[in-house]
Amino acid sequence: METILSIKNLHKRYGYVHAVNNVSLEIQKGNVYGILGPNGSGKSTTLGIVLNVVNKTSGEFSWFDGKMDTHEALKKVGAIIERPNFYPYMTAKENLELVCKIKGINYSKVQEKLELVGLMERKDSKFRTFSLGMKQRLAIASALLNDPEILILDEPTNGLDPQGIHQIRDIIKFIASQGTTILLASHLLDEVEKVCSHVLVLRKGQILYSGRVDGMTANEAFFEVCSDDNLVLKTALENHPSVEKVVEEKGKLLTYVNQDLSASDLNRFLFEKGISLTHLVKKKNSLEEQFLEITKNHPSKN
Ligand code: ADP
Ligand code: MG
Numbered sequence: 001m002e003t004i005l006s007i008k009n010l011h012k013r014y015g016y017v018h019a020v021n022n023v024s025l026e027i028q029k030g031n032v033y034g035i036l037g038p039n040g041s042g043k044s045t046t047l048g049i050v051l052n053v054v055n056k057t058s059g060e061f062s063w064f065d066g067k068m069d070t071h072e073a074l075k076k077v078g079a080i081i082e083r084p085n086f087y088p089y090m091t092a093k094e095n096l097e098l099v100c101k102i103k104g105i106n107y108s109k110v111q112e113k114l115e116l117v118g119l120m121e122r123k124d125s126k127f128r129t130f131s132l133g134m135k136q137r138l139a140i141a142s143a144l145l146n147d148p149e150i151l152i153l154d155e156p157t158n159g160l161d162p163q164g165i166h167q168i169r170d171i172i173k174f175i176a177s178q179g180t181t182i183l184l185a186s187h188l189l190d191e192v193e194k195v196c197s198h199v200l201v202l203r204k205g206q207i208l209y210s211g212r213v214d215g216m217t218a219n220e221a222f223f224e225v226c227s228d229d230n231l232v233l234k235t236a237l238e239n240h241p242s243v244e245k246v247v248e249e250k251g252k253l254l255t256y257v258n259q260d261l262s263a264s265d266l267n268r269f270l271f272e273k274g275i276s277l278t279h280l281v282k283k284k285n286s287l288e289e290q291f292l293e294i295t296k297n298h299p300s301k302n
Contacts, residue, residue: 118171234246
C-alpha cells in the first residue's frame with residue numbers, strides 16, 4: 001500500500017484553544033477520507049497544517065513516505081480550502097488557461113477537466129455569471145488540472161442548493177473512481193457516509209473515531225476475526241445466516257452481523273467447521289448516535 005500522507009500526534013494551540021489535539025491519520029492511495037466534526041472541531045486547522053498554511057505546535061506529518069520535502073510534495077496535491085476565487089470578467093476557460101500558464105500545464109487539460117465537472121457548455125461564460133455550485137465545480141476543475149495524486153476539499157458543499165450538493169458529490173465520487181485519493185472535511189455525517197470510505201471523527205480537536213465509514217455507521221455489533229487462513233474463514237463467515245458482510249482490513253476480517261450473536265456462538269460455529277481463530281473481538285458501535293448528539297449541541301453556523 002502506498003502512503004500519501006501520514007500525520008502523527010499533531011497538535012495546534014491558539015492561546016488556550018487546543019484546536020488540534022493529538023491527531024494521527026494515515027492516508028493510503030485510492031481511498032476517500034473524510035474528516036468529520038462539528039464547527040470548530042479542528043478540521044480546517046488540520047488541513048491547513050498539512051498544506052503548510054498553518055504552523056503546527058507539535059507533532060509530525062509527512063507526504064509520500066517522506067520521499068520529498070513538503071514544498072515539492074504539495075505540487076502533487078490539489079486543494080480547495082477557501083471559497084473559490086477567479087477573475088470575474090474572464091470566462092471559465094480563460095481562468096483555467098491562466099492557471100495552466102502559471103503552473104506550466106498543457107492547455108489541453110482545460111477541456112478535459114471542464115468536461116469532468118460538467119462545465120463544457122458554460123466554458124465561454126464569465127466567472128461572475130456562475131452560480132455558487134458552478135464556481136465550486138470550476139475550483140475542482142482547476143485543482144485537478146495537474147492531475148494531482150490527492151484532492152483536498154474543505155466543506156465542498158457548504159452553501160449549495162440540493163442540486164448543487166448532489167452534483168459536487170457525484171463529481172467527487174467519479175474522481176475517486178478514477179483512482180485519485182481524496183481527503184475532505186465536512187460537518188455533515190450524511191455527506192461523509194455517502195462519499196467516503198474512511199473517516200476521522202473529531203470533537204474539540206480530538207479523535208473520536210478513526211477507521212472505515214461502514215465501521216462507524218454499523219448499527220449492530222461487528223466482530224474482528226482472524227485465522228491462519230482468512231480465505232477459508234471468510235467463506236465460512238459468509239455462510240453464517242447472521243452475517244451481513246465481511247470486509248477485510250489490515251489482515252483482519254471485519255464481520256458485520258444482523259442480529260445478536262455472541263462471540264462464543266460464532267467461535268463454536270467456526271470451530272465446528274474446522275477453523276480455529278487466532279483473533280476474535282466483538283465490537284459495538286454507537287458512534288453515529290454519539291455524533292448526532294455532538295452536532296446537536298453545536299449547531300452549524302453555516
Ligand atoms: P473546523 O474547521 O472544524 O470548523 P477550525 O479548524 O476552523 O475548525 O477551528 C478549530 C478551533 O480553532 C476553533 O475553536 C477555532 O475558533 C480556533 N481557531 C481556528 N483558527 C484560528 C485562528 N487563526 N486564531 C485563533 N483561533 C483559531
Ligand atoms: Mg472549517
